[in-house]
Amino acid sequence: MTTVQSPPAPPTATRPRVVARTGLYAVLAVNAAVVAYFFAEAGFASNALIVIGRLFGLYGALVMAFQLVLVARLPWLDRRIGMDRLTSWHRWTGFALLWTLLAHVVFISFGYADGAGVGPVSELVDLAETTEGVLRAVVAFGIILVVGAVSARYARRRLAYETWHFIHLYTYVAVVLAFSHQVAVGTTFTASAAATAYWYALWGVALGSVALGRLVLPLWRNQRHQFQVSAVVPESDNVVSVHVTGRDLDRLGAQAGQFFLWRFLTKDRWWQANPFSLSAAPDGRTLRLTAKAVGDGSAGLRHLKVGTRVFAEGPYGAFTTLHRRRTESLLIAGGVGVTPIRALLEDIEGHAIVVYRVGTDRDAVLYDELRDLAVAKGAELHLVTGPPVPDRLAPHELIRLVPDIADRDVFLCGPPPMMNAVLRTLGDLGVPKPQIHFERFSLAG
Incomplete structure (x- = not known):
């Protein structure tokens, strides 16, 4: 290829x-x-x-x-x-x-x-x-x-x-x-x-x-774009992707790495608003979110019907290429935190290295997409598996995978314990803070 x-x-x-x-x-x-x-x-x-x-x-x-x-x-x-x-x-x-x-x-x-x-x-x-x-x-x-x-x-x-x-x-x-x-x-x-x-x-x-x-802005955007579910795709036993379409999505201004507060207008879900990141770069026609079943809200996504109306608040977030400082990047994902990372890889320019940290190979959501995208963009992809201890992303392990890490922008998304550990590692490796980009999406709700 x-x-x-x-x-x-x-x-x-x-x-x-x-x-x-x-x-x-x-x-x-x-x-x-x-x-x-x-x-x-x-x-x-x-x-x-x-x-x-x-x-x-x-x-x-x-x-x-x-x-x-x-x-x-x-x-x-x-x-x-x-x-x-x-x-x-x-x-x-x-x-x-x-x-x-x-x-x-x-x-x-x-x-x-x-x-x-x-x-x-x-x-x-x-x-x-x-x-x-x-x-x-x-x-x-x-x-x-x-x-x-x-x-x-x-x-x-x-x-x-x-x-x-x-x-x-x-x-x-x-x-x-x-x-x-x-x-x-x-x-x-x-x-x-x-x-x-x-x-x-x-x-x-x-x-x-x-x-x-x-x-005003959420009401105006939803009236203008008329969001609705266009497809529901199971990615694994406990992960599902929901595709959302609408009118004039090319004017929405969404960027890879951002998230929305999604409200699916069904009888039992209309009152719930859940923050989910875009798992693919917006193409002006469709928005895609991918979620793991960790509660009633996310578990119910696989039962959505095509044509379900959606009230979406957003796009939100500063986890985008707007803040890049270097021409080369390192993207670090943990678990289902791969969703905005996968979208960023699609959008990002310059040479990129992707490090995907999961417990087992079966936990690697969207891995096939990530692999194909990395090949198409000339990026390096490393799948790191194993239990949390010993730390597979300790300083000596990360510098082995990415020798020039201090000269790259680092985009990080994953579970809070993993993110905290990686942030300490980046500090130990001397990566300048302006080159480290992350958001804790749990605060968005």
């Missing part, structure tokens, strides 16, 4: 992830400066505790607005940073929000209590009963405490995703209550029409981003 070698792609001049991250930091810094300006312009109370408490409240609300932008699923940010990293940042800023608002409540309560000569708890109760908007703020803070508690790692692991997600939705109630409290009684806003207009604009952008990314 004649091999076809793609021409090498030049290294990317700019790093899209760095550009996007810097842009986010810059936007946050500018808004922090604007908040400080309007706060200072409104003047300071005589009680230093009240001053500090008000400032914490303003910055807590700013962090809350920033959180909304992080999970708005805006395409420009998602393609450059990735949903997994944006979700992780959202989680950590959530804890920052919790402590900031706690400081706001404590300083305000002690500040007003000092002037009234009563205890802070009594003063907080009195403010809630007599001052407009304070009761709404107390309720909002209580909701945020509950959401923060269920988002802690211990609780999150013990809650079903649907339960956690339902509780998390109450954050939007807290947002509305906190916003109305601030514009009603906040000294910064009651003293300045310009500050009030800025605050409305800030929250309009934050809430508008959520509405655009999580509601």
Whole structure:
């Protein structure tokens, strides 16, 4: 068979992830400066505790607005940073929000209590009963405490995703209550029409981003493309591929390595949205996902009927060739994590080496496709089998397979333990971090 070698792609001049991250930091810094300006312009109370408490409240609300932008699923940010990293940042800023608002409540309560000569708890109760908007703020803070508690790692692991997600939705109630409290009684806003207009604009952008990314764009895309199942192909006893077709898929903008949240509109599945990567590079006519049966959702895919309507949210993810830094690549897959790797191999330019790690030969999903594709593209393919211990991808083993590993982009996808082990190995081998590309797709749901 004649091999076809793609021409090498030049290294990317700019790093899209760095550009996007810097842009986010810059936007946050500018808004922090604007908040400080309007706060200072409104003047300071005589009680230093009240001053500090008000400032914490303003910055807590700013962090809350920033959180909304992080999970708005805006395409420009998602393609450059990735949903997994944006979700992780959202989680950590959530804890920052919790402590900031706690400081706001404590300083305000002690500040007003000092002037009234009563205890802070009594003063907080009195403010809630007599001052407009304070009761709404107390309720909002209580909701945020509950959401923060269920988002802690211990609780999150013990809650079903649907339960956690339902509780998390109450954050939007807290947002509305906190916003109305601030514009009603906040000294910064009651003293300045310009500050009030800025605050409305800030929250309009934050809430508008959520509405655009999580509601308007998915509805518009599904109305435009009319997704439906065109074929269901069993790949093995517990792995199935689902082919999805639709209108104008060449305008969808999907890339190899990305994933969708798939919702198959049957009586028993319409309410479930599952993240599955594309297992073939989009060709403008069909999208393909391949999944292993690990739960009721994925196990039921093999029973889908041709013609079933599909509601697909996406494409999502930064696990694409957009972030390449080198002309040659190493693609490392573990188990069913081969699906985005197989799609990337189809799309990637330059010489590639593929390392596929599985327990046994029978676990090598899509291996025949991967082998044929590697031959056609002039790529090297290594199937690594065996139990997790000893580590078949330890530094000495990986450098034997890929001697020039430090000069390649590395794309990695697989089970979390395998990914963590390989990431440590890449660090030990001196592979620069900008050349390491991975996403933890479990966060996408």
